Amino acid sequence: MTAVQRVELRDLRFAGAAMVAVGAARGVSHSSIGLPCPLRALTGIPCPLCGMTTSVSAAASGHIATAFFANPAGLVAVVVALALLAVPRRESVDLPRWVVPAALVFMWVWELFRFGIL
Amino acid sequence: MTDATTAPVGPRANFGQRFAAWLVDIVIIGVVEVVLSAILGRAAGQGLGGLLGLVYVIYLEGSPSGQTVGKRLLNIRIIDADNGGPIGYGRAVLRYFARILSALPCLLGFFWMLWDKNKQTWHDKITTDVVVPTDAYPVEAWPG
Numbered sequence: 001m002t003a004v005q006r007v008e009l010r011d012l013r014f015a016g017a018a019m020v021a022v023g024a025a026r027g028v029s030h031s032s033i034g035l036p037c038p039l040r041a042l043t044g045i046p047c048p049l050c051g052m053t054t055s056v057s058a059a060a061s062g063h064i065a066t067a068f069f070a071n072p073a074g075l076v077a078v079v080v081a082l083a084l085l086a087v088p089r090r091e092s093v094d095l096p097r098w099v100v101p102a103a104l105v106f107m108w109v110w111e112l113f114r115f116g117i118l
Numbered sequence: 119m120t121d122a123t124t125a126p127v128g129p130r131a132n133f134g135q136r137f138a139a140w141l142v143d144i145v146i147i148g149v150v151e152v153v154l155s156a157i158l159g160r161a162a163g164q165g166l167g168g169l170l171g172l173v174y175v176i177y178l179e180g181s182p183s184g185q186t187v188g189k190r191l192l193n194i195r196i197i198d199a200d201n202g203g204p205i206g207y208g209r210a211v212l213r214y215f216a217r218i219l220s221a222l223p224c225l226l227g228f229f230w231m232l233w234d235k236n237k238q239t240w241h242d243k244i245t246t247d248v249v250v251p252t253d254a255y256p257v258e259a260w261p262g
Contacts, residue, residue: 007233011133015232037224047223100233104226 004094009084016081020060023078026053027061046115048107052077069114073107126202130237131194131249142188147171172214180210182262185252190260193252199236200246202255204262209245216241 026033034053040046055074059067067075084090112118150170155163178186182204184196196213198205205213220227220240227240236248 005233005235011237012232014132014134015229035224039222039224042222047226049224049226052224095233 003097005097005100006092006094008092009090013081013084013088016077016084019056020078020081023053023056023060027057027063040115045117046108046111048104048111050111051114071107071110071114073103124202125200126197126248126250126255128254129251131192131251132237133232135192135194135251136231136249139186139188139192139194142191143175143186146187147174176207176210176214178261179213180205180207181260183257183260184247185257185260189249190257194249195252195255195257196247196249197255198246199238199242199248205245205247209247213241213245213247216244219244 025031037047037050040050049071051071052074055067055070055072056078058064058070059075059078064075067078109118147167147170151164151167153163154167154170157163158166175186178184178189179196183190184204185194189195196205197203217227220230231237231239231242236242238248242248
């Protein structure tokens with residue numbers, strides 16, 4: 001049996017809705033306001049979440065290709081956030097334990113390629 | 119409920135509460151910095167303001183209540199993850215600086231609580247604490 005991790009959806013739904021709202025506002029207004037990655041600012045090496053601000057803003061305003069290349073996880077995050085809003089009564093979901101670490105490793109490798117480190 | 123010898127297994131503070139509490143605290147620290155900068159000049163004001171912010175967070179999070187003003191307004195507190203007691207000043211210092219690690223990869227360590235079983239950020243894990251609602255874990259006196 002695969003080890004699973006129960007994830008409560010209430011906080012994720014709230015944070016996801018806020019993320020999509022900020023992303024859409026940022027995309028529509030062509031704002032460049034954002035948090036520079038502290039790790040990249042200090043070391044030049046991107047972190048797994050680098051590109052997520054760009055990606056979520058682009059995805060939330062319909063620019064799918066831009067979103068995908070900045071960080072594919074941003075597209076997934078927007079889709080998941082909208083899906084969570086579509087099922088407001090669902091309280092938790094069981095994820096295999098490897099999902100979050102594997103996603104972070106994938107995101108990090110993507111960003112290391114994107115910034116020419118690998 | 120708050121038996122200081124048993125691990126707290128009750129509810130945890132949610133993301134919205136913790137985010138709002140953080141906002142209140144940075145507004146308080148920010149206002150102090152602005153006032154001090156106006157009086158002492160920018161560099162000295164920000165330096166002293168930053169130092170007071172550090173003392174504010176460490177003193178209140180390490181106190182028996184485990185509550186900054188923000189956490190008090192949002193009815194949440196920090197307690198030891200193993201015995202439900204206060205984390206004390208030493209671990210409050212550790213927690214303050216462990217926040218840097220949480221912030222380093224684009225705040226990933228803060229977002230971690232969104233899918234963590236105990237709703238712990240990285241700095242909660244490093245300090246072995248949990249953030250809980252005060253209706254389940256009442257505060258006897260503030261700051262205590």
